Structure formats: structure tokens, C-alpha cells
Ligand SMILES: Nc1ncnc2c1ncn2[C@@H]1O[C@H](COP(=O)(O)OP(=O)(O)OP(=O)(O)O)[C@@H](O)[C@H]1O
């Protein structure tokens with residue numbers, strides 16, 4: 001826990017303070033990490049979001065048709081994906097793909113003395129290793145979430161169009177009319193918070209590895225478990241703040 | 248006389264209840280090549296780790312360039328580290344970078360030189376350790392001895408005033424050992440670099456050393472049992488030193504358990520039976 005606060009403080013120093021003292025954030029490694037964390041996760045995000053969009057629409061179609069409210073299926077899909085499942089599922093995808101990879105990579109570097117070597121070369125591992133991953137995650141997870149939202153709604157469209165005979169135009173119109181900007185914004189805020197939690201937790205576990213390959217394995221498992229749990233708790237808290245505060 | 252480059256006083260380090268370093272004191276003057284000898288597991292690498300500040304002692308004092316490193320802030324330590332290079336026992340190269348990028352790393356991160364100059368320096372340093380043409384390979388694609396030489400090239404990339412080298416020649420063939428020794432000699436004698444070298448290889452130790460210390464094992468774990476110039480060490484009348492530099496299996500250094508202890512450890516420690 002203390003390591004986690006230290007890591008946050010140091011990363012924020014390198015991100016927000018150091019650039020004004022003539023030590024800019026290097027963009028090369030940031031882009032490299034953005035490709036690994038973001039671009040390479042596109043296919044998996046697309047598949048996950050598509051299937052969840054389809055599933056939601058099918059569930060909705062089944063129940064709502066019985067009540068004679070089939071035209072509300074798009075509302076259901078949009079609201080659920082934008083507010084909740086979009087950020088959450090993309091978060092899970094990224095934890096599985098990149099959070100675990102970051103922990104394993106940093107952990108392996110720790111046990112093979114690479115981190116120590118960096119420190120002895122007067123290179124701060126926070127700046128050299130953690131900062132690019134941090135920035136990349138904070139940019140790419142929200143971007144993936146937006147992308148996943150679109151794909152999920154396309155999945156909903158497939159069901160509405162082919163099984164409920166809804167016109168494409170009216171599906172889109174329904175989406176636009178029923179969803180509020182707040183739905184999107186709350187989802188985006190969530191995904192930024194998730195990104196921050198995932199990457200800091202993954203890095204802390206990676207840098208904290210002790211004892212050989214076994215330690216790396218254990219740290220990776222712990223990092224994934226803790227990331228998912230923390231993300232779910234944060235999700236509940238944020239939902240309470242956004243949608244439960246006023247009413 | 249100017250002040251020593253390294254001054255270690257009463258260095259003690261315990262891991263749990265095992266005392267690995269037990270009251271080590273020595274000084275290294277500018278231009279010296281200090282050789283640290285001792286049996287495997289006697290704490291040589293641990294001693295280096297304390298001097299470079301990546302481990303903190305249980306007690307004692309370490310001064311580098313006259314500055315006390317124990318209790319230094321990370322920032323101060325970082326500044327100091329720009330002035331020395333470290334060659335790790337197992338290379339400690341970054342696996343994700345190529346050989347060339349590894350050597351370039353200290354230059355890119357800690358100086359403002361142009362990419363072309365970095366390229367040039369990398370080529371020169373790799374040439375020094377006989378690895379021209381390997382800059383595009385990954386550390387996993389080269390041999391252990393080559394990795395070590397890359398580590399040395401990286402350690403001297405910034406032309407440090409002080410070089411630490413942990414067994415730079417173990418695992419190398421005799422010719423390559425001579426090349427690395429010659430390199431160390433050139434750096435220390437011609438460029439006035441100070442070096443601290445851990446070595447098991449007596450030929451190379453006597454070739455490059457100007458001062459030597461030997462760490463003890465067994466009951467003398469963590470203590471310096473001999474210190475002096477190569478000649479003093481060679482002519483030392485300490486039987487442990489003689490056993491070590493002549494590589495004799497029998498002698499005062501207890502490498503194996505005594506017969507009774509051996510039988511005890513085979514049939515189980517007496518205390519274990521009580522449980
Ligand atoms: N992080 C650590 N935790 C616990 N014990 C350690 C640690 N690092 C080293 N030791 C112990 O310190 C002792 C000395 O280890 P060290 O690596 O310094 O030996 P060495 O003299 O370099 O040996 P070699 O010649 O084989 O490299 C060993 O007995 C080892 O078990």
C-alpha cells in the first residue's frame with residue numbers, strides 16, 4: 001500500500017512537475033506502449049463488446065417484446081453499455097492482456113537484476129519503465145472503451161435489425177434520443193479511473209516481486225485479482241456518486 | 248595525499264541472523280585496481296552491492312569520493328552514480344533491448360549527445376570488448392561470456408572515474424580474459440580510472456591488481472583475512488591465502504563438512520529427531 005502511494009507520487013512528479021524542470025516525457029516509449037496496450041487489444045475488445053451487445057439486445061428483446069415494448073431495446077443496450085458494461089468489460093480485457101503482462105515483465109526485470117542495473121546507471125525505473133506504461137494506459141483504456149461502446153451498439157443493432165425488424169435509421173435515432181451525455185461521460189470517467197488503478201496496481205506488484213520465477217507468477221496472479229476487485233469496488237463507488245447522489 | 252576514492256569502515260550486513268559481512272574496512276586510492284577475492288558465497292557481490300548503494304548496510308560507513316553513501320537520498324545517490332560504472336556478475340542487460348541499445352542506454356538517458364555520436368561511441372565500446380558486429384542481437388541470442396563483455400562495455404560507456412566489475416573474466420576463454428585484462432589495465436593505467444574487480448581467476452587478478460583483499464569463509468565469514476599488494480599476497484604466510492591462490496582442495500579453508508558433521512547431516516540433525 002505504501003509502495004502504491006510512493007509510485008503514484010513519483011509518477012505524477014515525472015508526468016506533471018519534471019517537464020517544467022526541463023525533463024520532458026519521452027514520447028517514443030509512450031507510443032510503443034500505446035501500441036502494446038491499446039492497438040493490439042483492438043480485436044479482443046471488438047469481439048468482447050460485440051458479443052455483449054448482441055447478448056444484451058437478445059435478453060432485452062426477449063423480455064421487452066413480451067411486455068410490448070420492443071422499441072425500447074436500443075435504450076437498454078445504449079444505457080447499459082455506455083454506463084456500465086463498456087468500461088467494465090474493456091477494463092477486464094485490458095487487465096487480462098496488459099495488466100498481467102506489465103506485472104510479469106517488470107517482475108522478470110526485477111529478478112534478473114535489470115531494475116537494479118537501471119538504478120545503478122542512474123536511470124530512474126519510475127521514469128524509464130513506469131511512466132510510459134502509465135501514460136499509455138491512461139490514454140488507451142478510455143480510447144478502447146469508446147471503440148468498444150460503438151461495437152457493442154453495433155451488436156445491439158444486429159439483433160434489432162434482423163430479429164425485431166427495426167430500421168437502421170430508427171435504431172440509431174432511438175440510441176441518440178434515449179441516451180444522455182451523462183451516460184457517456186460517466187462511463188468515460190470510470191474508464192479513466194480504471195486505467196489509473198490497473199496500471200498502478202500492475203506496476204506495484206511487478207516492482208515488488210521477490211524470489212525467482214515463482215515470485216513472478218505469484219505477483220502476476222495477485223495483480224490480476226487485486227486489479228479486478230479494486231476495479232469492481234471503484235465501479236460501485238463511482239456509480240453511487242454519479243447516479244445515486246441526487247435522488 | 249588526496250582523499251581515497253572509496254573508504255569502507257566497519258561494514259556489517261546481516262540477512263536475518265546470518266552475518267554475511269562482518270566488519271569490513273578498506274580504502275581504495277585513486278588509480279588503484281582493487282581485487283576482491285574469496286570463495287564462492289563469501290559475500291563479494293554483496294560487498295559490491297553495498298558500495299554501489301543498492302543495498303544498505305546494517306551498520307558501518309561507506310564513503311565514495313569523500314561522500315557518505317549510507318543514508319543518502321535517492322537523488323544524491325543518483326548524482327553520485329553518474330560518476331561510476333558497474334559490470335554485474337551476470338551482465339544484467341535489459342532483455343528487451345539489443346546489445347547496441349544496452350550500451351547506448353546510459354548515454355541516451357544521462358547525456359545530451361547526438362544520436363550519431365551515440366552510435367559511434369557504442370561501436371567503439373563494443374570494439375573494445377571484441378564484439379563488433381553484434382549490436383543488433385538481443386541478449387538472449389548471445390553467449391554468457393559475450394553478455395558479460397556487453398555489460399563491461401555498458402559500464403564504461405560514460406567513461407566513469409570509477410569502475411566496479413564483478414567477475415568480468417569468469418566464463419571467458421584465456422585469450423578473451425587477456426583482452427579484458429588488457430582493457431582494464433589500459434583504463435586504469437592510461438586513463439587513471441579507479442577499479443574494483445571481483446575475481447576468482449588468480450592469473451588475471453595478479454595481472455591487473457595493485458591492491459588485493461581476501462574475504463574469509465566459515466568461521467571467518469565476512470571478514471578480511473588478507474590485504475595488501477599482489478606481492479605481499481603472493482608471499483603471504485597465511486595458509487588460507489596460499490590455499491586459495493594455489494587452488495588446493497585440502498587446507499585450512501573448510502569447503503566440505505567434517506566427517507562427523509557429514510554423517511549427522513545425512514542421518515538428520517539431532518534436533519530434528521526431537522520434534
Ligand atoms: N538478498 C539476499 N538475501 C539473503 N541472503 C543473501 C542475499 N544476497 C546474498 N545473500 C547471501 O550472502 C552470501 C554471499 O553472497 P554473494 O552473492 O555476495 O556471494 P559471492 O561471494 O559473490 O559468491 P560468487 O563468487 O559465487 O558470486 C550468500 O551466502 C548468500 O546466501
Ligand SMILES: [Mg+2]
Nearest residue numbers: 291292336413
Ligand atoms: Mg558474486
